[in-house]
């Protein structure tokens with residue numbers, strides 16, 4: 001049987017994620033939203049592309065959670081995106097209410113699914129979904145690090161004029177201004193970028209990565225990035241569906257790893273059929289550890305506002 005992937009929220013990120021997933025034939029895709037007709041229209045449109053793409057992914061758009069029943073993976077993108085001048089944290093109260101509405105319905109229809117949260121502010125929304133769902137921590141995962149690392153990789157490849165395929169990068173911490181790009185663990189063909197670029201160049205790319213979301217919001221004005229975010233969540237879905245045991249930076253609920261307790265923070269995780277199968281504790285310098293703790297503290301502040 002093909003796997004079933006539900007995407008809650010059929011806006012920019014949700015619909016584009018459905019596009020990537022269906023065109024990679026990862027499974028059947030259900031798009032759900034509260035705007036009447038939108039998920040149905042986008043779902044049908046995408047379904048009609050499958051003969052051209054030669055992909056047997058069934059795509060269904062709906063407003064009814066019954067159609068999402070027994071999903072293997074549910075990706076939550078429902079919520080408002082930011083506008084110029086807004087931080088991700090400004091979305092907290094609105095998106096928390098949406099999360100309260102959505103997670104219960106998802107869980108009662110798909111009690112065995114793996115949840116991947118995309119809505120912002122990411123780490124706090126993942127924490128809310130974890131608490132509302134009552135799922136074990138391996139089944140609630142936040143998407144941020146794959147996107148932030150992809151941005152860093154794109155900037156490194158452009159700077160050095162090399163293939164993006166040669167570039168790996170790690171960005172840890174919360175998905176916000178305090179995210180922690182790790183140049184020591186970012187490489188080109190296995191060579192750390194600290195050997196290839198001046199410190200000032202690396203700092204410029206790190207800052208552009210931190211501001212990567214805002215840079216796009218500034219251009220778009222009415223919404224935020226969605227091609228790279230939807231590609232990022234698709235990579236996570238693929239790792240789980242194909243049981244790839246892939247090491248990806250994800251927001252995970254930490255229970256003592258990196259000295260952090262009871263909080264979602266971005267760390268390297270092994271993704272496979274059971275969701276987060278392992279959290280990798282890589283060695284950090286004192287400076288990197290301090291940056292990760294600072295990032296965790298800002299997540300803590302947010303989750304305390306909504307009491308999760």
Ligand SMILES: NC(=O)c1ccc[n+]([C@@H]2O[C@H](COP(=O)([O-])OP(=O)(O)OC[C@H]3O[C@@H](n4cnc5c(N)ncnc54)[C@H](O)[C@@H]3O)[C@@H](O)[C@H]2O)c1
Pocket residue numbers: 008009010011012013014032033034035077078079080081082091095098101102117118119120121122143144147175223224225226229
């Ligand atoms: N984690 C990340 O790295 C990352 C990256 C990009 C965007 N985001 C976040 O993802 C979210 C979606 O972004 P977008 O650009 O797709 O926004 P969008 O406005 O294009 O789409 C959001 C959709 O959610 C729907 N929605 C609202 N309430 C709902 C509910 N209760 N049930 C079902 N659907 C509901 C809306 O109708 C809309 O269609 C935002 O919060 C954004 O900040 C996160």
